[in-house]
Amino acid sequence: MSEYDYDLFTIGAGSGGVRASRVSAGHGAKVAIAEEFRVGGTCVIRGCVPKKMLVYGAHFAEDLEDCQKFGWEIEGATFNWKKLRDNVLADVDRLEGAYTNTLESHDVEIFKERARLTGPHEVTLESGRKVTAKHILIATGARPRMPECQGAEHAISSNEAFHLDEIPKKIIIAGGGYIANEFAGIFNEFGSQVTIVNRGDRLLRSYDEAVRDRLLQISMTKGIAFKFNTIFEYIKPCDDGGYFVKMSDCDEEHVDCVMFAVGRIPNTEGLGLDDVGVELGEGGEIVVDRFSKTSVDHIYAVGDVTDRVQLTPVAIREGQAFADTVFGGHEPIAVDHGCIPSAVFSHPPIASVGMTEGEAKNQLGSVKVYQSDFRPMKNVLAGRNERSLFKMICDPSNDKIVGIHMIAPEAPEMMQAAAIAVKAGLTKADFDATVAIHPTMAEELVLMK
Ligand SMILES: Cc1cc2nc3c(=O)[nH]c(=O)nc-3n(C[C@H](O)[C@H](O)[C@H](O)COP(=O)(O)OP(=O)(O)OC[C@H]3O[C@@H](n4cnc5c(N)ncnc54)[C@H](O)[C@@H]3O)c2cc1C
Numbered sequence: 001m002s003e004y005d006y007d008l009f010t011i012g013a014g015s016g017g018v019r020a021s022r023v024s025a026g027h028g029a030k031v032a033i034a035e036e037f038r039v040g041g042t043c044v045i046r047g048c049v050p051k052k053m054l055v056y057g058a059h060f061a062e063d064l065e066d067c068q069k070f071g072w073e074i075e076g077a078t079f080n081w082k083k084l085r086d087n088v089l090a091d092v093d094r095l096e097g098a099y100t101n102t103l104e105s106h107d108v109e110i111f112k113e114r115a116r117l118t119g120p121h122e123v124t125l126e127s128g129r130k131v132t133a134k135h136i137l138i139a140t141g142a143r144p145r146m147p148e149c150q151g152a153e154h155a156i157s158s159n160e161a162f163h164l165d166e167i168p169k170k171i172i173i174a175g176g177g178y179i180a181n182e183f184a185g186i187f188n189e190f191g192s193q194v195t196i197v198n199r200g201d202r203l204l205r206s207y208d209e210a211v212r213d214r215l216l217q218i219s220m221t222k223g224i225a226f227k228f229n230t231i232f233e234y235i236k237p238c239d240d241g242g243y244f245v246k247m248s249d250c251d252e253e254h255v256d257c258v259m260f261a262v263g264r265i266p267n268t269e270g271l272g273l274d275d276v277g278v279e280l281g282e283g284g285e286i287v288v289d290r291f292s293k294t295s296v297d298h299i300y301a302v303g304d305v306t307d308r309v310q311l312t313p314v315a316i317r318e319g320q321a322f323a324d325t326v327f328g329g330h331e332p333i334a335v336d337h338g339c340i341p342s343a344v345f346s347h348p349p350i351a352s353v354g355m356t357e358g359e360a361k362n363q364l365g366s367v368k369v370y371q372s373d374f375r376p377m378k379n380v381l382a383g384r385n386e387r388s389l390f391k392m393i394c395d396p397s398n399d400k401i402v403g404i405h406m407i408a409p410e411a412p413e414m415m416q417a418a419a420i421a422v423k424a425g426l427t428k429a430d431f432d433a434t435v436a437i438h439p440t441m442a443e444e445l446v447l448m449k
């Protein structure tokens with residue numbers, strides 16, 4: 001008999017926590033998990049999944065415009081936001097059920113309540129119940145950061161964007177990263193007048209400059225407005241509805257909605273981490289080693305709460321590696337955080353793997369850049385004046401590809417395959433040796449000059 005109630009207690013049933021718990025249970029561990037909101041976490045409930053469905057929904061606006069050049073007559077087509085919203089939310093309910101079933105079918109006990117540490121091996125649940133575990137995994141994710149300005153409480157975050165009663169006629173989105181650009185595309189396609197307000201001077205800081213510039217130019221052509229180096233002074237409710245917003249160096253504006261998308265803060269407050277000696281970093285994130293172990297030997301942390309790379313597939317890998325390391329009888333497994341492909345589901349989307357041209361120049365000194373700047377065939381017939389851009393960055397000393405960057409329809413779908421080649425260390429010559437699939441956009445990958 002173990003001296004503990006469980007071999008593993010996981011706090012947070014999101015991407016990282018669910019994977020870690022299910023796999024640990026599969027390895028034979030007795031596992032329980034606590035979730036204070038909904039099983040599935042950010043990605044499933046109010047992140048990647050419902051966001052991508054809205055991106056699909058929004059894209060029909062352009063398809064309906066473009067299809068007319070392809071002979072379709074669509075008179076009378078209208079958009080019903082509430083129908084889309086409710087269908088998306090219903091699918092989220094379905095997915096929550098599927099995640100719950102997965103845990104239950106692996107005999108993971110689910111506590112649908114908040115949990116916190118009250119001793120090195122003790123977890124106390126909201127209901128007051130105390131349980132003990134040999135190992136504890138913190139997988140509590142992150143939450144939207146809400147900047148401090150007068151009236152900030154009137155703004156929404158991405159959490160609320162999925163539940164709006166109406167699409168705002170006019171919306172200001174603060175931020176310039178993933179969420180701001182994705183939701184700007186969504187709201188713009190649904191007919192909102194969108195302004196992105198960024199504190200800094202550039203969008204999507206970690207992406208290649210040429211690709212970022214292309215998104216900015218296309219977004220502006222679509223009607224999205226941008227303000228850079230601008231900060232909020234106040235947000236005041238207006239008696240007739242909506243809000244008056246004052247930003248630095250701008251006149252007061254009236255909008256229906258303000259959304260903050262200025263980064264996410266790790267959920268570490270009120271967890272009792274200090275009391276048991278778990279070290280936190282400057283941003284409140286849990287400090288971990290290569291194996292996701294915290295400063296306390298039997299306490300681990302994975303996913304956004306560690307603020308390494310805030311992406312679902314990374315949280316899942318960290319959860320899997322933890323489970324295999326602690327309960328799978330493997331040698332300790334460290335997740336490789338190098339060369340992680342990523343995408344921004346803007347309109348059009350961006351996708352990237354490896355170093356940007358700037359990063360490669362800093363690291364390698366000189367680089368060889370190949371490029372393809374083209375108008376996709378579908379856009380030509382549709383009369384849509386939107387050009388796509390592919391960039392390949394190579395190390396001139398050995399021809400190895402160190403980065404690929406794209407902005408194009410379906411760029412994330414193409415990038416997943418291209419990223420395998422970059423991760424495997426292939427060269428420009430390997431791409432040149434591959435016959436194109438014609439006519440596709442992806443063929444530009446093997447035809448870059
Ligand atoms: C709008 C949006 C869009 C996104 N789109 C993408 C995308 O397209 N691709 C991508 O890869 N990533 C995307 N992300 C990021 C992705 O969602 C996260 O990186 C991922 O969900 C992190 O997983 P996690 O397990 O660390 O945390 P989470 O999934 O956030 O799970 C943490 C869970 O812990 C629970 N919890 C917190 N504290 C406690 C407590 N004390 N007790 C009990 N439960 C607790 C929370 O309720 C939550 O369910 C997006 C994020 C957002 C916000």
Ligand SMILES: NC(=O)c1ccc[n+]([C@@H]2O[C@H](COP(=O)([O-])OP(=O)(O)OC[C@H]3O[C@@H](n4cnc5c(N)ncnc54)[C@H](O)[C@@H]3O)[C@@H](O)[C@H]2O)c1
Binds near residue numbers: 261
């Ligand atoms: N497609 C995806 O994979 C995807 C989608 C959404 C979110 N995510 C993850 O979630 C994380 C959080 O997304 P995010 O968009 O909130 O953050 P982000 O880190 O991508 O971008 C934050 C932006 O806000 C700006 N900013 C900061 N403070 C500001 C202020 N007070 N006023 C105006 N602008 C301000 C920053 O300059 C930056 O451009 C991302 O880093 C990403 O890891 C991923």
